[in-house]
Amino acid sequence: MRVLLVEDSEFVREQFLRLFEGLDFVEVVGYADSEEDAVQAIAVLKPDVVLLDLNLQVGSGMHVLRRARAGGYVGKLWVLSSRDPDFYRTLCEKHGADGFYDKAHEQLKLLDDLRVLGGEKPLF
Incomplete structure (x- = not known):
C-alpha cells in the first residue's frame, strides 16, 4: 500500500517511519510539510x-x-493530530477524513488499521 506522510516535524516523520518498519505492505512514497x-x-x-x-x-x-476531496482524491485520508480528538475527529470526518488518530495515544490503532486495510489482519 502506497502511503504519503504529511507532517511538518522531521522528528515525528522519523518516528512514523520507525513505526512502519517491518510492515512489508507499507511503502512510504513521499513526504510533505x-x-x-x-x-x-x-x-x-x-x-x-x-x-x-x-x-x-x-x-x-x-x-x-478539503482540497484533496474537492480534487477527486478517493483514497484514504487519515488525520494524525495531537489536537483535541473529541472536537477534531468529528470536524475532520465532516470534511472527508476516513479516520482520525491521536498521535500520542493511537499509534497502535493506526498500525492495526493499516494491517486491516492492507489485508494483513482480519477485521475481527
Missing part, C-alpha cells in the same frame, strides 16, 4: 493512504483535506 506540497503530492503520487497532520509549516492540514 506544507499545504501546497501535500496537495501536489496527492495529485502526482496518487497514494492509497494519506496520513495527514493538521499543523503544517505553511497552510493547514484541514485545507489539504
Whole structure:
C-alpha cells in the first residue's frame, strides 16, 4: 500500500517511519510539510493512504483535506493530530477524513488499521 506522510516535524516523520518498519505492505512514497506540497503530492503520487497532520509549516492540514476531496482524491485520508480528538475527529470526518488518530495515544490503532486495510489482519 502506497502511503504519503504529511507532517511538518522531521522528528515525528522519523518516528512514523520507525513505526512502519517491518510492515512489508507499507511503502512510504513521499513526504510533505506544507499545504501546497501535500496537495501536489496527492495529485502526482496518487497514494492509497494519506496520513495527514493538521499543523503544517505553511497552510493547514484541514485545507489539504478539503482540497484533496474537492480534487477527486478517493483514497484514504487519515488525520494524525495531537489536537483535541473529541472536537477534531468529528470536524475532520465532516470534511472527508476516513479516520482520525491521536498521535500520542493511537499509534497502535493506526498500525492495526493499516494491517486491516492492507489485508494483513482480519477485521475481527
